[in-house]
Amino acid sequence: MIKIARKNLAVIPTIFAVVFLLLQVFCDLYLPTITADLIDKGVINHDLAYIKHEGIMMLLVSLVGLVAAALNTFFASTQAMSVGRKLRKQVFDKVMRFSNKEISELGDSSLITRSTNDVVQVQTVMFQTLRMMLQSPIMMIAAIVLAYHRESKLTMIFLISLPVLAVTVVIVMSQAVPLFRSIQKKTDRINLVFREGLTGVRVIRAFNQDEREQNRFNTVNEDYTETGIKAFTWVAFLFPTMTLILSLTNVAIIWYGAHLIANQTMQVGNLISFLTYAVQILFSFMMLAMVFVFVPRGVASARRINEVLDYEVAVKDPKPSEQLRLTSKAPRLQFDHVNFRYQGAEKLSLNNCDFEVTSGQTLAIIGGTGSGKSTLVNLIERLFDPESGQIKINGMPIKRLSQHDLHTLVSITQQKAVLFAGTIRSNMQFGYPNASDEEIWHVLEVAQARDFVEEAGGLDAIVEQDGANFSGGQRQRLAIARTIIKPASIYIFDDSFSALDFKTDAKLRQALKADSKLKDAVKVIVAQRVSTVADADLILVLEDGELLGKGDHQSLKANNQTYREIIASQIQKGVTTNA
Numbered sequence: 294m295i296k297i298a299r300k301n302l303a304v305i306p307t308i309f310a311v312v313f314l315l316l317q318v319f320c321d322l323y324l325p326t327i328t329a330d331l332i333d334k335g336v337i338n339h340d341l342a343y344i345k346h347e348g349i350m351m352l353l354v355s356l357v358g359l360v361a362a363a364l365n366t367f368f369a370s371t372q373a374m375s376v377g378r379k380l381r382k383q384v385f386d387k388v389m390r391f392s393n394k395e396i397s398e399l400g401d402s403s404l405i406t407r408s409t410n411d412v413v414q415v416q417t418v419m420f421q422t423l424r425m426m427l428q429s430p431i432m433m434i435a436a437i438v439l440a441y442h443r444e445s446k447l448t449m450i451f452l453i454s455l456p457v458l459a460v461t462v463v464i465v466m467s468q469a470v471p472l473f474r475s476i477q478k479k480t481d482r483i484n485l486v487f488r489e490g491l492t493g494v495r496v497i498r499a500f501n502q503d504e505r506e507q508n509r510f511n512t513v514n515e516d517y518t519e520t521g522i523k524a525f526t527w528v529a530f531l532f533p534t535m536t537l538i539l540s541l542t543n544v545a546i547i548w549y550g551a552h553l554i555a556n557q558t559m560q561v562g563n564l565i566s567f568l569t570y571a572v573q574i575l576f577s578f579m580m581l582a583m584v585f586v587f588v589p590r591g592v593a594s595a596r597r598i599n600e601v602l603d604y605e606v607a608v609k610d611p612k613p614s615e616q617l618r619l620t621s622k623a624p625r626l627q628f629d630h631v632n633f634r635y636q637g638a639e640k641l642s643l644n645n646c647d648f649e650v651t652s653g654q655t656l657a658i659i660g661g662t663g664s665g666k667s668t669l670v671n672l673i674e675r676l677f678d679p680e681s682g683q684i685k686i687n688g689m690p691i692k693r694l695s696q697h698d699l700h701t702l703v704s705i706t707q708q709k710a711v712l713f714a715g716t717i718r719s720n721m722q723f724g725y726p727n728a729s730d731e732e733i734w735h736v737l738e739v740a741q742a743r744d745f746v747e748e749a750g751g752l753d754a755i756v757e758q759d760g761a762n763f764s765g766g767q768r769q770r771l772a773i774a775r776t777i778i779k780p781a782s783i784y785i786f787d788d789s790f791s792a793l794d795f796k797t798d799a800k801l802r803q804a805l806k807a808d809s810k811l812k813d814a815v816k817v818i819v820a821q822r823v824s825t826v827a828d829a830d831l832i833l834v835l836e837d838g839e840l841l842g843k844g845d846h847q848s849l850k851a852n853n854q855t856y857r858e859i860i861a862s863q864i865q866k867g868v869t870t871n872a
């Protein structure tokens with residue numbers, strides 16, 4: 294929490310918040326002194342001028358206290374909101390640098406909770422620190438000193454009431470704080486189940502598993518609710534108990550004070566101001582107890598946020614001194630004996646992968662499911678680094694390029710087409726912000742998407758979240774258009790043609806080949822169908838991470854058993870058209 298405060302609180306507004314707080318505390322503490330004087334010197338002596346003077350003074354002090362409280366609240370709340378804004382941005386920026394590995398380790402639902410709920414908890418603690426947490430101890434100590442100064446004998450009552458209050462707070466907090474901590478984890482769990490239910494809603498219905506999912510959600514929801522009720526029951530118990538102690542303390546002060554007045558060892562004004570100090574002391578104690586409810590929750594949240602911010606990302610940029618600069622050489626992609634294994638896996642997912650493709654060439658990767666095709670293309674994008682071997686683009690090891698430069702060189706259509714809520718134009722400009730309408734229509738035409746985009750209403754047609762208002766094949770074509778609108782050296786299409794019918798697949802590949810912008814680039818096509826890869830310059834045949842064949846269609850057909858088997862299986866199924 295301290296780390297977050299140090300990094301994110303602006304100095305000047307924080308100082309203002311503290312200064313106004315101190316001013317407010319001073320005014321609050323000064324008021325009982327004026328009251329005592331007003332009664333003891335003004336009322337008892339029937340001195341009207343003094344009463345008037347002290348009355349105006351009280352009014353002024355109250356007014357200053359009020360303005361100071363308002364200004365403290367203003368600075369405390371704007372600072373707390375600003376800390377929240379900064380933290381959300383920092384978490385978002387960090388998550389943008391995460392690869393799948395980091396996201397799956399931390400969990401995407403948990404990341405959402407951390408950037409929303411946890412940030413709100415930290416924000417609340419920041420506000421309360423600048424408002425109450427500083428105010429309560431200062432007020433309490435100063436009020437005890439002033440009360441002692443007014444009437445030392447009466448202060449003895451606090452020797453009983455304050456320890457009783459402290460014991461009550463400790464008992465309640467020892468029960469409530471662990472419960473509040475576990476609420477955070479349970480929020481993650483609710484988000485996870487809710488999210489799975491949302492994204493998998495069609496599958497759940499198709500398998501008639503609605504009831505099972507509802508029960509699963511009910512279980513986590515009830516667990517969360519029960520924990521919340523238990524935690525707040527403890528808090529609910531705390532406040533009436535504290536109010537009772539406060540009232541009993543007041544009764545004791547009045548009772549003992551009345552005796553002292555009767556014995557003429559104390560004045561009435563002193564008793565009244567002492568009572569005000571007593572309320573301030575006990576009220577500050579209650580506020581401090583409140584802070585003890587929020588602080589542990591906030592600290593737990595701050596820890597969860599720091600865990601994200603301090604998370605060591607596996608793929609890092611090279612040191613500036615080791616970084617290579619981008620050059621405008623003819624594109625070339627090389628895999629130099631690359632081995633790759635997923636974390637914790639026994640087997641290599643890519644074994645001794647070695648090939649080279651140059652400017653204008655098309656590399657195709659074919660193989661069964663789980664053979665390592667996506668792994669290979671993800672390595673080009675540096676979603677993860679190889680265990681051994683090197684990947685080079687334009688002769689430069691990609692590990693020595695900044696990720697920004699690498700992503701400038703590579704443009705990819707992922708296996709699952711991802712579109713963003715907006716319009717067709719905004720989705721296309723995501724690939725190339727300066728793209729003109731003319732350029733957008735051109736790539737839509739190459740990607741065989743022109744017809745359905747025109748039908749949908751042109752470039753301003755709405756794209757819903759995840760592209761939900763387009764079919765799987767249409768989404769893929771839009772994703773392909775977005776990939777090729779970006780100027781790059783290497784274009785990767787990871788199984789991007791799978792949802793297209795044969796005719797569209799063939800037309801799209803032909804248009805890609807004929808496109809002048811892509812002419813000199815290296816094209817990498819991942820596919821399951823032989824017809825999609827047949828006209829590539831180099832075809833890699835993968836099976837279980839092993840590179841079983843390398844060559845063009847004719848040579849593989851003549852010499853490679855696995856490739857022949859793939860062709861045979863597709864002819865049997867009637868899949869190939871021109872193999």
Ligand SMILES: Nc1ncnc2c1ncn2[C@@H]1O[C@H](COP(=O)(O)OP(=O)(O)OP(=O)(O)O)[C@@H](O)[C@H]1O
Pocket residue numbers: 393635636638642660661662663664665666667668669708
């Ligand atoms: N994140 C991951 N963690 C661990 N293992 C993984 C991960 N992703 C993939 N694998 C494993 O690596 C192997 C290769 O997977 P990859 O996704 O590259 O296959 P693919 O050829 O693209 O398959 P498909 O055609 O079904 O997409 C598979 O055995 C898979 O189980």
